[in-house]
Amino acid sequence: MPQGSIPPREVFSNIEIQSDGTWFHSSTPIINNDILLFFKRNLHVDSKGLYIYNTISDLSEKVYIKVNGPIMSCVGFKDNMFILETGETLLEKKSNLLIYRNKMENFNEMESLYLSVEKLNGRAKLRRQAILDISTELNFVNGGIKWKDQCIPEVTEIQWVINKER
Secondary structure (H helix, E strand, O other): OOOOOOOOEEEEEEEEEOOOOOEEEOOEEOOOHHHHHHHHHOEEEEOOEEEEEEEEOOEEEEEEEEEOOOOEEEEEEEOOEEEEOOOOEEEOOOOOEEEEOOOOOOHHHHHHEEEEEHHHOEEEEEOHHHHHHHHHHEEEEOOEEEEOOEEOOEEOOOOOOOOOOO
């Protein structure tokens, strides 16, 4: 994150990520994919919560957002790397995958599979291609799921980033 001579302005915005991952501004869905991609590529986290870092000329701002769902999507898996929709990649780790809510018994119920994005203290929702990419390594065993012979933890509640100033 660039550092200027003027400290960044801090704004607690009306931007919210809802439980299904849809981004809203003042109750209106944000549908412009270019804007969404800019937001997602400029996400950071600090002690106050998740924010979009924006720079305009010599000025910068931290636009804090309310998070109630996945902050982005995981669109693929290749060469032991999870591929995020922003183009970033995350190296596969034991703690990457987790299941939210329902126990899944087949691949049609995979909408509940998430990826931990530790640097943002958030989650990415696995999209269809990512699920297909990892499906050869997924096994349904005794009501649970194993990925590469490791149990994927099932949680009933995901702790999303909550802005402390709200």
